[in-house]
Amino acid sequence: MKSSSMSAGLIAALISCVSFGTSGAFVKPLLEAGWSPVAAVTARALTAGLVLLPFVLFALRGRWAALWRARWRVLGMGLVGVAFTQAAYFAAIQRIPVATALLIEFLAPLLLVALAWATTRRRPRAMVLLGSVLAVGGLVLVIGPGALQAVDPIGLAIAFCAAVGCAAYFLIAARPADGLPPVALAGSGLLLAGVVLALISTTGLLPFSATYGDLSLFDITVPWWTPLLVVAVIGTAVAYASGIAASAILGSRLASFIGLLEVVSASLFAWLLLGEKLTPLQFVGGALILGGIAAVRMEGSAPQDAPEAAGVTDAAGVPDDAQPIGLTTGRV
Incomplete structure (x- = not known):
């Protein structure tokens, strides 16, 4: 991989x-005003899809054949990468602590390492194993050691389903584009996910409620749609479009490890915007995650990490008494 492409992929992943x-700090006022998590994520997905729609149309410029050729990727991104992952996460936190659900979901990079191992029948190199240990250890420290506890096994199973969906997101994003621009995949996938989540909400399986009055955002009274628009544009539209572009360049494995920095970013924004404290353990955890990413990146030039290797493609806040907003990530 050319260094310029790698640099572009790393920049896109960090963006x-x-x-x-940023999502957690802006979703929190909606949740405190009476929005349910499912209502917030449904609204942000639909709004983000509509925001991206003009860019989708411009990127395609009438090349609808590209969208049709990529129909399975679009369906996979919308139904599995976004809607299924979101629904599984919110179903899980009805039975287990939020921190535990987050920890399990962000084990997605390990699932990708295991998948590559199973499909290629080659044991991951030492640097990948080292990176996995460092990254997961750092994740535990950033989210909080309290996430490691015995809880409802059904809730754990549902959270693991969310991890599978998260891994699928990176795999689908890293598949060969076949003429479909990343922004088109992001926009169409988000629109589809928003519609599906709205339909799920009508079943009553997950609580759905929303309020439409003014609310407090960083001690300023604003209309309800202000934080929603920020989350939709920055925390969803930009996040998914750049994440898909990064996965296409870096491969799903490296992109998924970099994705662990979401929890670090969320904690930093909670500190900067909401005044929540950062603990020394979280700083250590962030450093360990960076170390894990560096280890995986050092092995990134190996053939098994390339997007075309062996047929394996490398690819909202929830208030809780035990969950600081720093645990809120943008993908869920």
Whole structure:
């Protein structure tokens, strides 16, 4: 991979992480005003899809054949990468603590390493294993050691489904584009996901509620749609479009490890915008995650990490008494 392409991919991945990380600080006022998590994520997905729609149309410029050729990627991104992952996460947190659900979902990079191992029948190189250990250890420290606890096994299973969906997101994003621009995949996938989540909400399986009055955002009274628009544009539209572009360049494995920085970014924005404290353990955790990413990146030039290797493609806040907003990430 050319160094210029790698640099572009790393920049896109970091933009995605930072964008996702802003979501928690802006979703929190909606949740405190009476929005349910499912209502917030449905509204942000639909709004983000509509925001991206003009860019989708411009990128395609009438080349609808590209969208048709990529129909399975679009369906996979919308139904699995976004809607299924979101629904599984919110179903999980009805049974287990938020921190535990987040920890399990962000094990997605390990699932990708295991998938590559199973499909290629080659043990991951030492640097990948080292990076996995460092990254997961750092994730535990950033989210909080309290996430490691015995809880409802059904809730754990549902959270693991969310991890599978998160891994699928990176795999689908890293598939060969076949003429479909990343922004088109992001926009069409988000629109589809928003519609599906809205339909799920009508079943009553997940609580759906929203309020439409003024609310407080950083001690300023604003209309309800202000934080929603920020989350939709920055924390969703920009985040998904740049994340998909990054996965296409870097491969799903490296992109997924970089994606762990979302929890670090969310904690930093909670500190800067909401005044929430950062603990020494979180700083250590962030450093470990960076170390893990560096280890995986050092092995990134190996053939098994390339997007075309062995047929394996490398690819909202929830208030809780035990969950600081720093645990809120943009992908969920």
